[in-house]
Amino acid sequence: MTIPQKQWLVGKTETQALYGQEVVVLKTSGSWMQVVVKDQYSPKNKAGYPGWVPSSHIKASFADYGQCATTMVKAPIANLYHSETTARPFMEISFNTILPVLDVQGNCVKVQTATDGAKYVRKQEVRVLEKGSKIPVPTNRDILATAKMFNGLPYLWAGTSGFGLDCSGFTYSVYKQHSIDIPRDASVQATHGIAVKKSNLQPGDLLFFAYNNGKGNVHHVGMFIGNGKMIHSPKPKKTVEILSIDAEPYRSEFSGARSYLK
Structure with a gap:
């Protein structure tokens, strides 16, 4: 676009x-x-x-693969292929896309799509989760490593994918990769989790910004990465970026912070 x-x-x-x-x-x-x-x-x-x-x-799908292992895309963008040779791409799929596993064949995973039949994805671009297994509880370092994959990705209003992210879509998607479900919108993310003082910020904590010098409605969210900096997806015409939390207007509009790792 x-x-x-x-x-x-x-x-x-x-x-x-x-x-x-x-x-x-x-x-x-x-x-x-x-x-x-x-x-x-x-x-x-x-x-x-x-x-x-x-x-x-929207397409209806009545297939039940509830007993299967699943894949979750861990790369920003991955390709689905028609065969295990990966010679013919079918389509690109996003970070966090989840599909049932039919088989693991060498360097490929055979997956079942909802309406397009069986396809293949490179094993290195997904994590395979056996039925009943859980993604390990992430560390602060895990969250930051995932967040920094998107540094430079163009902003996309309402985006929650590797094709583009808005501010809360960015934080929502990063946590989703680690099986931590947080609210979709910044204003709601700001009311969940555990409140954190600015002096006690830890990497991975979410920072919120509001109109009227931080006293109005929350309109933006970023992620603290340590050393007085945050990573965020700011606005159209810009990309995911890292900057000081004391840069304006963020210093003046800071309205609070929340942890979803404690």
């Missing part, structure tokens, strides 16, 4: 759902469906994050 196309999305889109991600259909109107993304917590709807999508973007 071009920068003007990305800017057009500002205020018009709510969030992003990944390939194969489960949604609940609330209602249909013409060629549009109102759905909720189940894995994205929001007080807007108890079932998940709500929004409207073209009906053509």
Whole structure:
């Protein structure tokens, strides 16, 4: 997408759902469906994050692979392939995309898509989770390593993927990779977790910024990385970046911090 196309999305889109991600259909109107993304917590709807999508973007799948191992994409972007030779790409899929595993063949994992049949992904780009296994509890260093993978990624309003991230989509997605579910929006992230004083910040803690010199509504979130710096996805025309937490307007707009690791 071009920068003007990305800017057009500002205020018009709510969030992003990944390939194969489960949604609940609330209602249909013409060629549009109102759905909720189940894995994205929001007080807007108890079932998940709500929004409207073209009906053509939603496909029904009745397959049950609940007893299978699963893959979670750990690279910013990975390719799905038609065969284990990886000679013919099928499509790109994002960071955090989860698909059932059918088989592990050498350097490839055979996965089942919801509507496009069996495909293959390079083993090095995913983590394979056996049924019932859990992702290890992350350390501060684990969270930062994941966050820094996106340094330089262009901002995308409502983005929650390796194709583009907004500020809260960035923090939400980084924690999601480590099986820690936090709310989707910055204003809600600022009310969950454990409050942390600015003097006690630890790497991985989330920093919140609000209008009216930090006393108004929360409008932005970043992640503390230590040494007085944070990493964040600031706004259209910019990329994920690292900067001082004392840079303006962030110094003046700081409104609090939260930990999701304690």
